[in-house]
Amino acid sequence: MPVKGQTASGPLLAVSNLTKLFGSFAACNAINLQIEPGEIHALLGENGAGKSTLVKMLFGVLAPTAGEIAWQGEPVRVASPSDARKLGIGMVFQHFSLFEALTVAENIALSMDRNVSLARVADEASRLSHAYGLPLDPKAHVADLSVGERQRIEIVRALLQNPQLIILDEPTSVLTPQEADRLFETLQKLKAEGRSVLYISHRLEEVQRICDRATVLRHGRVTGACDPRAETPASLARMMVGSDVAPVTPEGTNIKGDVQLEARHLSVPARTPFAVSLKNICLKVRAGEVLAIAGVAGNGQSELFDALSGEYPVADDNAVQIRQRPVGTRNINARRLMGAGFVPEERHGHAAVAALSLSDNLVLARSQSDKRAFLGGGFLKIIRQSAVKAATRRISEAMDVRKSGEDPPAGSLSGGNLQKFIVGRELDRQPSVLVVNQPTWGVDAGAASRIRQALVDLAKAGSAVLVISQDLDEIFEVATEIAVISEGRLSDPYPAWELSREKIGLLMGGMYAKTEGAGAAHAH
Amino acid sequence: MRIELEKRAQVSALFSILSPFIAFALTMIFGGIMFALLGKNPAIALYSFFVEPLSEVWSLHELAIKAAPLILIGVGLSVCFRSNNWNIGAEGQFIMGAIAGSILPVVFYDWQSPMVLPMMMVLGMLGGALFAAIPAFLKAHMNTNEILTSLMLVYVAQLFLDWIVRGPWRNPQGMNFPETRTFAADAILPEMLASGRTHWGFGFAIIAAVLVWFxxxxxxxxxxxxxxxxxxxxxxxxxxxxxxxxxxSMLFSGALAGLAGIAEVSGAIQQLRPVISPGYGFTAIIVAFLGRLNPLGIIAAGLVLALTYLGGEAAQLSIGVSEKVTRVFQGLLLFFVLSCDTLIHYRIRLVWERLAAIKTDGSH
Structure with a gap:
């Protein structure tokens, strides 16, 4: 299929000073980006770097606060995805929007702006999919297809619009290596036809393998534009995670005790198509230690939390050990009764219920571990409001939780204050093991430092603390040991003082054992 | 143009309380319009529908008899709905409870004992709970939608009742009428008050509501x-x-619906017939929401909905409209309750800009 109306010799897409503010927070700050015709352009960055916000503006999902988008030299306003498609921009999202009960052809027809007969859609889709090496049966039901095949539908759907620029958001995050190889061949074909591809990823190896140019984002700003093949993974990683802050060395006052939390060859299959399977994870946290697990979101962090907390017990009882006793098959409350406390990532709807009061949210986590104090009336299990309210007051004072009124709904607190309460709810029990997932995600700086201090203090007092975090600053502030999770595998732990940001960046990109020196960069 | 529902930052506490009353008032207004369109004087029609049935002692007893199953089922459903399980098949569980509870007085009619009545009540609850266990099992282990399965099972229960009273359980001395034997004295739920017909079903309903509230x-x-x-x-x-x-939640609501069923049969009808419910199980859904899923509110809501049944009968006699008017009123009430609740949580916004943007940009 020839590319329509390719005339200008300038860049296909030029973005200048593109800015998106959410309140006072700049998700994208004066971004400049140019995509040439016929190139595969990588957009690199950590989670929260602003990659998704940027492409959403390019595809008309979000409206920019300031800045310009020029398409083939002409300034344009992209007000909706259908505008973007008319210009010639196609997008394949990370999470698919497909109806499982419908066939491939029906799903494709649904996304067409024009009315076309189903038979024609099927013919066209089948022809295109074979031409690009993405074989698809138009009559197959989506429910029966693998994740890789579902992605092909999305790609074919984008190709049917004959786009000149295709945006792919983390396309390989759901693919097997073999499926990824096929995808790369398809991208090369598209490139050979003179189409451009904007390829969003945080995987350094892939980017070096297939991309002609790369733009690196960090904290909403462009921190580098380069030819990835001329860079080393180390220099790419440095651009991605930044190296402006020196590593913090621990004070060395922690006295290490026995192993309190352990995972022994913990493997968990993925529960849903979008979940990550955990592969042979081994970790040990001693009393007095803070083990931090770094990694880009979606590499198995929440799955690891679920397995350690017992929200989803695992099949092998020995795979998880709390205070040197096997608990793999035990539920979350059994683990709490053994002295463990848990803080999940999501505040609303997981760690807390927004519509319920703070005191009810205290009962949420501690109805079993504190049943002597909180429950009365024998088998009736009447909640002792006075005891619960007193504990709520105690926690609010200890963690300096600012709230309106005595016992307001959890949803009325700011993120930082609610998080302080949720962390304080566990600290109040003085747990000997604490597992925290993203302790300060979306929390203001004051609350964040308070929470981090509390975690450090808890370890100093002799508890074992496991912190899962994407925030490297946070990790260096609290950790005594650091390991990195990538694609459901956990690296060996390193003492915090031994690791540089650069090395963590490499481990996050999934480059194990090749992390020393630049020579190992070219994986193929 | 497009209509958007925008979540309100603050939910008004005042309107949360007023909402059922506003819904009731709107139902009155639209009911009045309906009567006017039918060529009746709305004032007289509404009076005979909603006020007349409250003016005499015997009709107050009828009100309690009709309210009893509504409250009992509604209280069970409130537990279900609050836990985000949507049991729509209480009508079926009501019928199966009635059938299970009737095993003693119909099949073992010779057996006379003070134990008969309590055992009937227990069997009724078991029958309702077991019938609710079907959608519960399907949802818990097969991930089916309980709304559909519980609803479809209502028709199974209705046809099963129809078959059993025409077939195996038909009264041999009943001159081929599709009815079972009338229950013996030991199997009849006694009256609660000296002044009239209200049976203990109403007592059960109040006790259940208070216990669930607690x-x-x-x-x-x-x-x-x-x-x-x-x-x-x-x-x-x-x-x-x-x-x-x-x-x-499914077994609990099923058991209360089953208890309502056997209490209705044993207290009010005193035998099984092809039809034993004017749709109590469905009306109880309205009761549960009108009572804001609060068991004490459900007592009040049950009385209001019971009034629509009585009013329908009264209006049929006095002004000659179809008893289907009852259904219309119940439908109006549910519609207004749900829309008032929606408007408490959301505000309506008409959106024009988006379309205009596409038009201007589509030109180049």
Whole structure:
């Protein structure tokens, strides 16, 4: 299929000073980006770097606060995805929007702006999919297809619009290596036809393998534009995670005790198509230690939390050990009764219920571990409001939780204050093991430092603390040991003082054992 | 143009309380318009529908008899709905409870004992709970939609009742009428008050409402129901099981619907017939929502909906409109209750700009 109306010799897409503010927070700050015709352009960055916000503006999902988008030299306003498609921009999202009960052809027809007969859609889709090496049966039901095949539908759907620029958001995050190889061949074909591809990823190896140019984002700003093949993974990683802050060395006052939390060859299959399977994870946290697990979101962090907390017990009882006793098959409350406390990532709807009061949210986590104090009336299990309210007051004072009124709904607190309460709810029990997932995600700086201090203090007092975090600053502030999770595998732990940001960046990109020196960069 | 529902930042406490009353007032207004269109004087029609039935002692007893199953079922459903399980098949569980409870007086009619009545009540609850166990099992283990399965099972129950009273359980001395034997004295639920027909079903309803209110307000079980209804994930974090809650809430509401069924048959009808319910199980859904899923509110709501049944009968006699008017009123009431609730949480916004933007940009 020839590319329509390719005339200008300038860049296909030029973005200048593109800015998106959410309140006072700049998700994208004066971004400049140019995509040439016929190139595969990588957009690199950590989670929260602003990659998704940027492409959403390019595809008309979000409206920019300031800045310009020029398409083939002409300034344009992209007000909706259908505008973007008319210009010639196609997008394949990370999470698919497909109806499982419908066939491939029906799903494709649904996304067409024009009315076309189903038979024609099927013919066209089948022809295109074979031409690009993405074989698809138009009559197959989506429910029966693998994740890789579902992605092909999305790609074919984008190709049917004959786009000149295709945006792919983390396309390989759901693919097997073999499926990824096929995808790369398809991208090369598209490139050979003179189409451009904007390829969003945080995987350094892939980017070096297939991309002609790369733009690196960090904290909403462009921190580098380069030819990835001329860079080393180390220099790419440095651009991605930044190296402006020196590593913090621990004070060395922690006295290490026995192993309190352990995972022994913990493997968990993925529960849903979008979940990550955990592969042979081994970790040990001693009393007095803070083990931090770094990694880009979606590499198995929440799955690891679920397995350690017992929200989803695992099949092998020995795979998880709390205070040197096997608990793999035990539920979350059994683990709490053994002295463990848990803080999940999501505040609303997981760690807390927004519509319920703070005191009810205290009962949420501690109805079993504190049943002597909180429950009365024998088998009736009447909640002792006075005891619960007193504990709520105690926690609010200890963690300096600012709230309106005595016992307001959890949803009325700011993120930082609610998080302080949720962390304080566990600290109040003085747990000997604490597992925290993203302790300060979306929390203001004051609350964040308070929470981090509390975690450090808890370890100093002799508890074992496991912190899962994407925030490297946070990790260096609290950790005594650091390991990195990538694609459901956990690296060996390193003492915090031994690791540089650069090395963590490499481990996050999934480059194990090749992390020393630049020579190992070219994986193929 | 497009209509958007925008979530309100603050939910008005005043309007949360007023909402059922506003809904009731709107129902009156639209009911009046309907009567006017039917060529009746709206004032007289509404009077005979909603006021006349309250003016005499015997009709107050009728009101209590009709309210009893509505409250009993509605209280059970409130537990179900609060835990985010949508049992729409209470009508079927009502019927199966009535059939199960009638085993003693119909099949073992010779056996006379003071134990008969309590055992009938227990069997009724078992029957309703077991019938509700079908959608519970399908949802908990097969991930089916309980709204559909519980609803479809209503027709199964209705046809089963129809078959059993025409076939195996037909009264041999009944001159081929499709009815079972009339129950013996030991199998009849006694009257509560000296002044009239109100049987103990109404007592059960009030007791159930108060107990469930206590459970929801003070106990860990009530807390578990609330948490799982708000967020299954938070419930899992608390160590509560959504799957067990499906079983508990479905069996609980099924048991109360079954108790309502056997109480109705044993107290009011005193035999099984092809039809034993004017749709109590469905009307109880309206009762539960009109009572804001609060067991004490459900007592009041049950009385109001019972009035629509009585009013329908009264209006049929006095002004000659179809008793289907009852259904219309119930439908109006549910519609207005749900829309008032929606408007408390959301504001309506008409959106024009988006379309205009596409038009201007589409030109180049």
């Amino acid at each position: 459970m929801m307000r003070y106990t860990l079980r009530g807390f578990e129901i609330t948490v799982l209804g708000q967020s299954a994930r938070a419930g899992r974090f608390a160590g509560f099981s959504s799957r067990k809650m499906i079983w508990f």
